[in-house]
Amino acid sequence: MNRHFLKKYAGAVPRYTSYPTAPHFHEGIGCDIYAQWLQALGAGQSLSLYVHIPYCDRLCWFCACHTRHTLKYEPIARYLESLKREIATVGALVSKETRVTALHFGGGSPTMVKPEDLVDLVRHLRAAFRFSDDAGISVEMDPNDLDEARYDALAAIGMTRASLGVQDFDSKVQRTINRIQTFEQTRSVVEAVRAWGVRSVNCDILYGLPYQSVASVEKTLRDILSLAPDRVALFGYAHVPWMKKHQTMIPEAALPDVVERFRQMSAAAAMLVGNGYEPIGIDHFSKSSDGLAVAAREGRLRRNFQGYTDDAADALIGLGASSIGQLPQGYVQNMPATGEYQRMADGPGLAVVRGIAVDEEDRMRRHVIESIMCGFGFDFEDLRARFPAIAEDVIAEARDFAMADVDGICRFDARTFQLTAAGKPFARSVAAVFDGYLGNGRGRHSIAV
Known part of the structure; x- marks a missing residue:
């Protein structure tokens, strides 16, 4: 694993033992x-x-x-x-x-x-x-x-x-x-x-x-x-x-x-x-x-x-x-x-x-983040069944992340978003993509690896 790759995906992010x-x-x-x-x-x-x-x-x-x-x-x-x-x-x-x-x-x-x-x-x-x-x-x-x-x-x-x-x-x-x-x-x-x-x-x-x-x-x-x-x-x-x-x-x-x-x-x-x-x-x-x-x-x-x-x-x-x-x-x-x-x-x-x-969006993002941390991905139909009114927003975020992925750390198809073997060590960093609170500047975190 080269230094550039590690620096890109091993930044300071939460451990996600909760969300928010x-x-x-x-x-x-x-x-x-x-x-x-x-x-x-x-x-x-x-x-x-x-x-x-x-x-x-x-x-x-x-x-x-x-x-x-x-x-x-x-x-x-x-x-x-x-x-x-x-x-x-x-x-x-x-x-x-x-x-x-x-x-x-x-x-x-x-x-x-x-x-x-x-x-x-x-x-x-x-x-x-x-x-x-x-x-x-x-x-x-x-x-x-x-x-x-x-x-x-x-x-x-x-x-x-x-x-x-x-x-x-x-x-x-x-x-x-x-x-x-x-x-x-x-x-x-x-x-x-x-x-x-x-x-x-x-x-x-x-x-x-x-x-x-x-x-x-x-x-x-x-x-x-x-x-x-x-x-x-x-x-x-x-x-x-x-x-x-x-x-x-x-x-x-x-x-x-x-x-x-x-x-x-x-x-x-x-x-x-x-x-x-x-x-x-x-x-x-x-x-x-x-x-x-x-x-x-x-x-x-x-x-x-x-x-x-x-x-x-x-x-x-x-x-x-x-x-x-x-x-x-x-x-x-x-x-x-x-x-x-x-x-x-x-x-x-x-x-x-x-x-x-927590509101319904918090619960949805918590489910997505926990699914990534526990199973390295999430299923779209399951998400739609749980959160029918708002699931498409997160699915679109997953699609955008996958389309921008040039390092092969995830897979996106019609049914699932899933981390690859290369992406699994950086699950915390990928989970952070779906964190609706992270960008407001609160908190300092340890590195992801």
Whole structure:
């Protein structure tokens, strides 16, 4: 892949875990509107819950998540009390005829929570919401936090998927990003959660980190493959120091350029496919028996703020500081600042400070963008059936893009718009063509490769 081609299609664009994307959320959507949206959820609708724990006992310099460093447990304990108040408030607004089909703990480091507090938190969630018997429960885990009592607690809450952030096992890379985590630590966690009955293990790795090379990425991946994870997420490091000041600790001169990033991504993807993993969207790989692979084959793959998912819930409810929810009427985001979040949760009980309502055109463009991100294209008859009054506008945009394509990254015929093999790595850039908000100048984004 030549440098000119990469520069043309690997520009800074959103990751499209939502549409409209978060930079377009505004303060016109607050707690009152959110309460109305929650009350509108009715019988038969399914819910997915995301619970954010915004604390870490070490600050990884590559991280772009909303999190705070603490070595004391007292702030976490206070935060959990506020979180339980929000859970009770939201649960009281939602119909008991809805059901929770998925629960995800993210952070930060959810495994910093003491075992008894984690069990108590899930008890509050189950008291506030009705859970399906087969609800999936996933937890992001830091191997440095884990001990036998925490494994017991994770088993007690019914964890079904463990998600481990690995990033890279190279010691120089780890020191540069302030993330020390040995292969032996990681292996012990994978073995332990499987012994405790967890049926699915996900590992996250990054390319594009300082001092990484194709060889070092391949070495990390060989170690990962020896653990036989059910899923692997292969993410490109997003260097956004204007958003996350701690990323200024990373020496920019040590970051690989776009050509090297593409080489690292391509080599890792080839190794995963060569070892029997099925490619899912732009950055996930899974065993053929895994739910992601099944959903992709059946056309049920979705994309939300946790990335690719087989979660088919009608609404995603975010709980905790900075968390984002997606409801049929639009998106909401809680107060990111932990102290202010706690004040709001302890007072009125809701903590939404911004969001966006979606109209029919937003829903159509969201469907098109999600279809490109999940299946690398979209079907015109399906689009016309879903959005009969406005589908032709987007179909015309697809036709215009295809007619101007001199690089062979897409195909357009009477029925479909589809990315070619050459175009698939640049799905984010192609999806951006159909983004009706992107041109208004809001937001800065990471590069697409």
